[in-house]
Amino acid sequence: xxxxxxxxxxxxxxxxxxxxxxxxxxxxxxxxxxxxxxxxxxxxxxxxxxxxxxxxxxxxxxxxxxxxxxxxxxxxxxxxxxxxxxxxxxxxxxxxxxxxxxxxxxxxxxxxxxxxxxxxxxxxxxxxxxxxxxxxxxxxxxxxxxxxxxxxxxxxxxxxxxxxxxxxxxxxxxxxxxxxxxxxxxxxxxxxxxxxxxxxxxxxxxxxxxxxxxxxxxxxxxxxxxxxxxxxxxxxxxxxxxxxxxxxxxxxxxxx
Amino acid sequence: xxxxxxxxxxxxxxxxxxxxxxxxxxxxxxxxxxxxxxxxxxxxxxxxxxxxxxxxxxxxxxxxxxxxxxxxxxxxxxxxxxxxxxxxxxxxxxxxxxxxxxxxxxxxxxxxxxxxxxxxxxxxxxxxxxxxxxxxxxxxxxxxxxxxxxxxxxxxxxxxxxxxxxxxxxxxxxxxxxxxxxxxxxxxxxxxxxxxxxxxxxxxxxxxxxxxxxxxxxxxxxxxxxxxxxxxxxxxxxxxxxxxxxxxxxx
Numbered sequence: 001x002x003x004x005x006x007x008x009x010x011x012x013x014x015x016x017x018x019x020x021x022x023x024x025x026x027x028x029x030x031x032x033x034x035x036x037x038x039x040x041x042x043x044x045x046x047x048x049x050x051x052x053x054x055x056x057x058x059x060x061x062x063x064x065x066x067x068x069x070x071x072x073x074x075x076x077x078x079x080x081x082x083x084x085x086x087x088x089x090x091x092x093x094x095x096x097x098x099x100x101x102x103x104x105x106x107x108x109x110x111x112x113x114x115x116x117x118x119x120x121x122x123x124x125x126x127x128x129x130x131x132x133x134x135x136x137x138x139x140x141x142x143x144x145x146x147x148x149x150x151x152x153x154x155x156x157x158x159x160x161x162x163x164x165x166x167x168x169x170x171x172x173x174x175x176x177x178x179x180x181x182x183x184x185x186x187x188x189x190x191x192x193x194x195x196x197x198x199x200x201x202x203x204x205x206x207x208x209x210x211x212x213x214x215x216x217x218x219x220x221x222x223x224x225x226x227x228x229x230x231x232x233x234x235x236x237x238x239x240x241x242x243x244x245x246x247x248x249x250x251x252x253x254x255x256x
Numbered sequence: 257x258x259x260x261x262x263x264x265x266x267x268x269x270x271x272x273x274x275x276x277x278x279x280x281x282x283x284x285x286x287x288x289x290x291x292x293x294x295x296x297x298x299x300x301x302x303x304x305x306x307x308x309x310x311x312x313x314x315x316x317x318x319x320x321x322x323x324x325x326x327x328x329x330x331x332x333x334x335x336x337x338x339x340x341x342x343x344x345x346x347x348x349x350x351x352x353x354x355x356x357x358x359x360x361x362x363x364x365x366x367x368x369x370x371x372x373x374x375x376x377x378x379x380x381x382x383x384x385x386x387x388x389x390x391x392x393x394x395x396x397x398x399x400x401x402x403x404x405x406x407x408x409x410x411x412x413x414x415x416x417x418x419x420x421x422x423x424x425x426x427x428x429x430x431x432x433x434x435x436x437x438x439x440x441x442x443x444x445x446x447x448x449x450x451x452x453x454x455x456x457x458x459x460x461x462x463x464x465x466x467x468x469x470x471x472x473x474x475x476x477x478x479x480x481x482x483x484x485x486x487x488x489x490x491x492x493x494x495x496x497x498x499x500x501x502x503x504x505x506x507x
Contacts, residue, residue: 010469017465022504025474097470098477105434112363112430115339118481121430191478193497200494204480 024094029192031091032184038084039181043218046157047225053154053232057246060153077149085142092135099128123183130176137173154244155236162233163240167226174222178215186211270298273349275311276358277319281369291358292316298355304344305333307357308371321371328487331422335371336360341427343487362427364436375423382443386466390455409454416449416495418488425482425492437471441482441492444473448495451502463499464506473500 002013010018045063049056063080064072100106113121144166145152151160161167189195189207196203236242273296280289294311305326312319324330326345333344338358349357365373382388425441432438447463450456467473476496483493 016461017468019468019506021469021472021474022464022506025500026504098475100434108363108433109430112433115336116341116428116481117339118428118479118484120484121479121481124430124477124479187478190480190493191476191497192501193494196497200491200497201483204493 024097028091028094028097029188031087031094033188034087035084035091036181036185036188038087039177040218043178043222043225047221049154049157049225049228049232050221053244054246056154056157057244064149074150074152077152078146081142081145081149085139085146088134088138088142092131095131099132120187124187127180127183127187130180133172133176134180137169137176140169141173154232155239155242156244158229158233158236159240160233161226161229163237167230167233170226171223174219174226178218178222182211182214182218185214270300271355272296273298273307273352273355273357275307276356277311277371278360279319279370280367281320282367283369298349302349304335304337304347304349304357304359307349308344308359319371320369322373329420331375331420331487334362334373334375334422334424334427336362336427341424341485343422343424346487362423364426364429364432365423373423375421378423378426379421379442382439382446385439386443386446386450388446388450390450390453391458391462392455393457405454409452412452413449413454416445416452416490419445419449419490420488422487424485424487428481428485430479430481431475431477435471435475438475439467439472441476441486441496443467444476444496444499445490445492447473448499451499460502460506464503467499468503468506473503476500 005011005013006018006020012018045059048059061072063077064074065076066072100109109125113125144160151157161170186207190200190204193200196207275294275296276291277294278289279287279292281287294315296307296310296315299306303326305323308319308321308323312321321335321344322332323345324332326333328343328346331343334341335344336342336359337344337347338352338356339360341362344359349355359371361367361371361373362375365375365378367373419442421442423442425445426432429438429440432440444467447467450458451460451463469475473496478493478496480493483491486492
């Protein structure tokens, strides 16, 4: 009954305004925060290849539960990826409310942003654009992680990037996700007035500098990691499909 | 047709300024929107107010624009100056080293003619929507002295009451341009002003009834162009975030 009333009148049964807009705004921010923090961690983890194959291998096994399971279980990665995929879908659905839907809205926004030259407005356009791109790029990546979680590792990931041509997808995804996530985290701070300190204007300037720094840092790190995977994949192309064996196991003649 | 007559009388030593100004009268079926070009000589300390009067005086008596106070107080001369919404009376031509200035009317408001827009209709709608008056249950007895207000609370109210309704925050806001029913920073600032005012007895739930939706506080995308262009330097970023936190927690 109350659903019927709210659906038609936008009000609750007691005559007060629906609380749903507040809830949607809050959850858009909460899911954005979860994804933003996840992305920071994710980029550090995938960039472990910069420390060497051994480091990346150990970390992969850690995420497969090597600390508490006798045998690492890639299904754990599947479950984690599925959860992130769910948060991703909810966030995308909520954020879509803010997109310019009609040509007139888009035209107005584009003209305004281009002529005014206001950085935050242009950044939001980039955020909307990268968000739209991630509907496809992010979904493809996340589904890969859900479907084939066992194909993560120094050689498996490198093979995927070089021999299976995922490199292009990841090159585009890195640009989209770094911009979207870092601008999003900055915007969260000013939107809710959190982490801006007692002088909000100064806090905003500081957070914006941190945002630019983070965009630069994570872009460099992620593209360096991607180039490393690509190089490993190229060198390994003759043995495509072979899995990495850590040095300790090689000595024992043991292969995982 | 573009007008390019150059004033060279007693200001011949000033640099030449080129103005491109939108000319359009929406009430005249013959009128077609176009940019007219005017060239004038710059005078010392020249503002857009001075330049526009010079153009109207010497080049185009048909040019329409609004000014009242010439001192950034009345808020009637808001316009888009090289894409940015500014008060023309406080904008100096010296701020444009290339000497090229393009003037457009503020979007989001109904155009009267050329650079003249009606901000009043929009502001009136906004004022009624946020019920921009003190709400008090008790009947006011005007023969009695007002109850004192704590200086801090009075300051907080007066700080937000400095808004001159120039419309610049609305014209700067991409959300307001895309969504004409969006209440804008001026409306959200007004809500924050009454929330701070000890005379107003409304609570958060009451304010939620006014702006607790996607055309209100939850529609704001925090692009903060309002904050960056406000000619009165109102703390819009801080107050919008504050009201968002308050209204998001209303049960």
